[in-house]
Amino acid sequence: MNVKIKKLGNGITNVIINDPKTYNSLSLKTLRDLLKTFIKLDKDNNTRVVILEGSGKGFSAGHNLKEVRGIKNRSNHFKLFNLCSKLMMKIVEGKKPVIAKVHGAAYAAGCQLAASCDLAYSTTTATFATPGVNIGLFCSTPMVAVSRKVTRKIMMKMLLTGEPINAKYAKDIGLINDCYTSKKLNSEVLKVAKTISSKSNLTIKIGKQAFYKQLEMPLEDAYKFTSKMMTLNMASQDAKEGISAFLQKRKPNWKNK
Amino acid sequence: MNVKIKKLGNGITNVIINDPKTYNSLSLKTLRDLLKTFIKLDKDNNTRVVILEGSGKGFSAGHNLKEVRGIKNRSNHFKLFNLCSKLMMKIVEGKKPVIAKVHGAAYAAGCQLAASCDLAYSTTTATFATPGVNIGLFCSTPMVAVSRKVTRKIMMKMLLTGEPINAKYAKDIGLINDCYTSKKLNSEVLKVAKTISSKSNLTIKIGKQAFYKQLEMPLEDAYKFTSKMMTLNMASQDAKEGISAFLQKRKPNWKNK
Amino acid sequence: MNVKIKKLGNGITNVIINDPKTYNSLSLKTLRDLLKTFIKLDKDNNTRVVILEGSGKGFSAGHNLKEVRGIKNRSNHFKLFNLCSKLMMKIVEGKKPVIAKVHGAAYAAGCQLAASCDLAYSTTTATFATPGVNIGLFCSTPMVAVSRKVTRKIMMKMLLTGEPINAKYAKDIGLINDCYTSKKLNSEVLKVAKTISSKSNLTIKIGKQAFYKQLEMPLEDAYKFTSKMMTLNMASQDAKEGISAFLQKRKPNWKNK
Numbered sequence A, B, C: 001m002n003v004k005i006k007k008l009g010n011g012i013t014n015v016i017i018n019d020p021k022t023y024n025s026l027s028l029k030t031l032r033d034l035l036k037t038f039i040k041l042d043k044d045n046n047t048r049v050v051i052l053e054g055s056g057k058g059f060s061a062g063h064n065l066k067e068v069r070g071i072k073n074r075s076n077h078f079k080l081f082n083l084c085s086k087l088m089m090k091i092v093e094g095k096k097p098v099i100a101k102v103h104g105a106a107y108a109a110g111c112q113l114a115a116s117c118d119l120a121y122s123t124t125t126a127t128f129a130t131p132g133v134n135i136g137l138f139c140s141t142p143m144v145a146v147s148r149k150v151t152r153k154i155m156m157k158m159l160l161t162g163e164p165i166n167a168k169y170a171k172d173i174g175l176i177n178d179c180y181t182s183k184k185l186n187s188e189v190l191k192v193a194k195t196i197s198s199k200s201n202l203t204i205k206i207g208k209q210a211f212y213k214q215l216e217m218p219l220e221d222a223y224k225f226t227s228k229m230m231t232l233n234m235a236s237q238d239a240k241e242g243i244s245a246f247l248q249k250r251k252p253n254w255k256n257k
Helices: A028-043 A065-070 A074-093 A109-116 A140-146 A152-161 A167-172 A182-197 A201-215 A219-234 A237-247 B028-043 B065-070 B074-093 B109-116 B140-146 B152-161 B167-172 B182-197 B201-215 B219-234 B237-247 C028-043 C065-070 C074-093 C109-116 C140-146 C152-161 C167-172 C182-197 C201-215 C219-234 C237-247
Strands: A003-007 A012-017 A049-054 A098-102 A105-107 A119-123 A127-129 A178-180 B003-007 B012-017 B049-054 B098-102 B105-107 B119-123 B127-129 B178-180 C003-007 C012-017 C049-054 C098-102 C105-107 C119-123 C127-129 C178-180
Touching: A003 A028, A012 A028, A012 A182, A028 A074, A049 A182, A065 C237, A074 A109, A074 A140, A074 A201, A074 C219, A098 A109, A098 A182, A105 A109, A109 A119, A109 A127, A109 A140, A119 A167, A119 A182, A119 B152, A127 A167, A140 A152, A140 C201, A140 C219, A152 C119, A152 C182, A152 C201, A167 A178, A178 A182, A182 B152, A201 A219, A201 A237, A201 B140, A201 B152, A219 B074, A219 B140, A237 B065, B003 B028, B012 B028, B012 B182, B028 B074, B049 B182, B074 B109, B074 B140, B074 B201, B098 B109, B098 B182, B105 B109, B109 B119, B109 B127, B109 B140, B119 B167, B119 B182, B119 C152, B127 B167, B140 B152, B167 B178, B178 B182, B182 C152, B201 B219, B201 B237, B201 C140, B201 C152, B219 C074, B219 C140, B237 C065, C003 C028, C012 C028, C012 C182, C028 C074, C049 C182, C074 C109, C074 C140, C074 C201, C098 C109, C098 C182, C105 C109, C109 C119, C109 C127, C109 C140, C119 C167, C119 C182, C127 C167, C140 C152, C167 C178, C178 C182, C201 C219, C201 C237
Parallel strands: A012 A049, A049 A098, A098 A119, A105 A127, A119 A178, B012 B049, B049 B098, B098 B119, B105 B127, B119 B178, C012 C049, C049 C098, C098 C119, C105 C127, C119 C178
Antiparallel strands: A003 A012, B003 B012, C003 C012
């Protein structure tokens, strides 16, 4: 397995991309291992939040270019890019919030991976790039994720020049939520993860899944859809308990932890 | 009526949510009163701009949780969320620009209400949140409005943690236009309202209604639609008068005040 | 011709709107000349990047209001707005990256023109506005381009008040990439243009055209589409050369310059 899983307590699961020799390149094997991991954790009752990070020097350099060069026909290239897209879709469509914890470089499909997570935090020295243009292979799939997080001209600059951006700028443009010194990053990410894991798991699931769906709808449809989702959510014991606890000024006791 | 209406002159109408005992909660009654008010003002020839604010300690705390808890079946919950969505749609689809003037807290559906207005200004001490996750009821309908104003990772952080953000940050992320000391807020909002009310009412109406529609279209359709709207606008006396006034370096004399 | 073309070397072509007496207004003639120019350059093998600027005092004041006033029937107004939209679409859908280089004012359709370019840089003293509301003619077609670059409340403020924004703010909100002193602007824009023109022309073409298309698709469709585009890109000699050069730590030698 090119992926390690660590349970950190409080329903927080740490997923570590573990191929440091290739800067955690997203090879076919690593993509398959990550996809399997996310499918498994989505069904795991003991996982309420996932923290995704890279082992070794950084987060991920993107596709494994040696492998890409070795692939000889179009249908196999398509399979590779399609598998990569499937992983990204799984993170977006999954029930559990995924937090990217980035150090070093998050480049190309590695940048896409960080962008696809619900939240992202990095060290202050982390860098992000969509540099495909430098090797003649435009970051066309990575831009799908990144261009849904940052404004168009900023994205175009990254795509057309291939130049990396730093963590502070990545925060300013909305690609990550925040950045911290490498000493503080872990505790800050854990703090956010614990806050999220203290909520009702069912409520988070309903909300996360509704979030990305409603974003793709016209306003009126989005309201019809989310009104239904809120009605469904309201019928749950956790909503009743949460509202009662609030009105009684006590801590809620979730059924769906 | 849980809503007060004040005429401020210059075609500016002040709508005040007036249920300070419940922090202007959006109860069924308040939602109905607000919806009725916006429907009425949309037809009122003496209203060119609306300023929406809360009475008492703050803007609005969102749904009335005591009432929500008391509602016993799904279809009535759906009716409540649907009524709330209708109010938000009415503000977006209405002809008159609506400016939110926020002090204190704008939480949950209250945050959605501020987000749904065309413009929003607040005191420097105002706070905004989508805290439904804290009571087991994800802010699914509020996120429809808020996620169309701010970038995705910032929105997800607000939704998943439930934590409030301050006015300065709300400005940085595009949720509000600006924030001022409570001393200055009123005069600054009035200044913007007066600027807008000095324009041709017909022009503003065509423009506001076209704005949100074109945003939901692919680029080519958006251009076809707005080219038609501009042609229609151009056929009006106000466009002719405005262009003549500009070329003659004089103040325009609008027919549609 | 109200448009001048200068070859700047390195595949960089400078397009200059050349009607300084009317502040480079987008008259029927200028729109036609610009559209013709972009159609021609898109097929020109010696053009890899376009820099678009205005001659004289500024970038462009938008439509020619004297001409607009003189047009007497709706169908001719529609033709004008439609021609303008066609030009904007051509820039977006064309193969070559277009960089706006703005000094002075970019107002109304002039602001739309800068917004429609892939990248935009300006002097620190440049100003941007959608001031149609001041002449009774809402900036309905300009907002199509601008509202796809900046957040909604900021855009609404510009549209409803008609007030200009400065270059620094235009950068903060994503309307332009950066601003420089007028001394430095030219060299900074040339630097970006040279970086882009050093890439494979074919790769840039595939990427730019995929970028705007995928933005209008739901996530899953966007991934399917871009996976196909990357597969197509991967089959090109430039991608093979680029990857080999990267792995061999040498400069790539593009076939499609």
